[in-house]
Amino acid sequence: MVKGLWFTELQTKNMALSLKTKQSLHHESSEFQEISMVDTYEFGRMLLLDGIIMTTIKDEFVYHEMIALPALNTHPNPKNVLVIGGGDGGAIREIVKHPKVEKATLCEIDGQVIEVSKKYLPEISAALDDPKVEILVADGIKHIRESKNTYDVICVDSTDPIGPAVGLFAKEFYQGIYDALKEDGLFVAQTESPWVNEELIKRVYNDIKDIFPITKLYLANVPTYPTGLWSFTMGSKKYDPLKVDKNSIPDTNTKYYTSEIHFNAFQLPPFVQKLLK
């Protein structure tokens, strides 16, 4: 085992994060992408897709709680939930903990991401075996096109808008999501960093706003994503995340999300507000 290996992600063309590694656990080229699993000193085991950090054992709870719980707790009765992408199972884990969820469907295009996560990230992927979970190894865009009036909540847990995930940031896809949701449904998508992905955030926010009557952006700190500040955009047909009864939010033993952070995450610094005008 070679000592002294560092993994470096070029987060933008001018900024890189490097993590010292203990060992490389797995590498393969799947039909869709390069899948790697590396153990790091600072963040523990880490899943990479095409050399980009997807999740790490140390900080994964922030992203997974924050992509799932604000949306779930905005809906008064989130019985039927869909995750697009998210093959590591982290969003599913948060979803099946919710007392009102009856069925959670994972639609992940790359079955190998699921297999590798099951083997190397059991803390994150364990809920994929929950009896409430159905796993579809399928194209999320196609699944959305074929689903009508079906889901209460949809979480778009995609990779960055390059390669296989480009279509998950397109306006036609958001229209498809609208149609796949029930008449009071809502959805959320990860939408990158307000420090370095300004144009993407503006475009996606306006596209979603053209389709959904209620559109809101919120923020969370994910240390292993560029700039440590990550945005999520929610589109909702009926329910406003800021009008939730705080006392209705169940305590699911979270490490980042709380019933206060549910509301506070939507209170944006002016430099982020400006992007949405």
Added chain:
Amino acid sequence: MVKGLWFTELQTKNMALSLKTKQSLHHESSEFQEISMVDTYEFGRMLLLDGIIMTTIKDEFVYHEMIALPALNTHPNPKNVLVIGGGDGGAIREIVKHPKVEKATLCEIDGQVIEVSKKYLPEISAALDDPKVEILVADGIKHIRESKNTYDVICVDSTDPIGPAVGLFAKEFYQGIYDALKEDGLFVAQTESPWVNEELIKRVYNDIKDIFPITKLYLANVPTYPTGLWSFTMGSKKYDPLKVDKNSIPDTNTKYYTSEIHFNAFQLPPFVQKLLK
């Protein structure tokens, strides 16, 4: 001019941030430390002390607003304010904008940090010439020891707790600050990242809590600091930052801080709450 130079900060022994540079503007060894100024593609001009990022043009507003404004706006009448460290002038800039401030004293041990910031970071340092500002090139520890019942608000804008700043994280120093404050005074210190400086945060929080009746920690996102999540700890003799009248908070044309974020920044994720128990 050599092309393709990257600056790398080893943020912990296992994690590094790298930024592509345009040019090196300045380097000197002062009596206290290495002072460097580098222009970067991602964050603009950047001040380094002993090779550690202090501030950058692009993200400086977060740190400077958040070290100054929560404390200033917690005090109903912050007439006389002291900044220890902070030779770049960013905290002072936010302080002199506040309508109730009559005098702002900067006590910076290294006069060269002030000179270099005046030359290369005018956007940050310009307020150092404000008639309300007095600049002391002096040891903050000594200045605190000699000040009694003097200040309404003190901001400890220090470097990391290594080298010249070690004494600024010591319990005796916090007792000195208590004595240097008026009977209803309060102070704030930058206290590193809750992801990678857990032991420091615990110790400092408990030391301040032993001395001040009101002790609170709050958070902000600073992309160029390790993990992108930075903590500040406030010790107050009388005023509670969470009991401020929201309508009393002046609008000083901020880019990160708002009257909502004043309160929200104190609502901690459970993984940070745990450090303070």
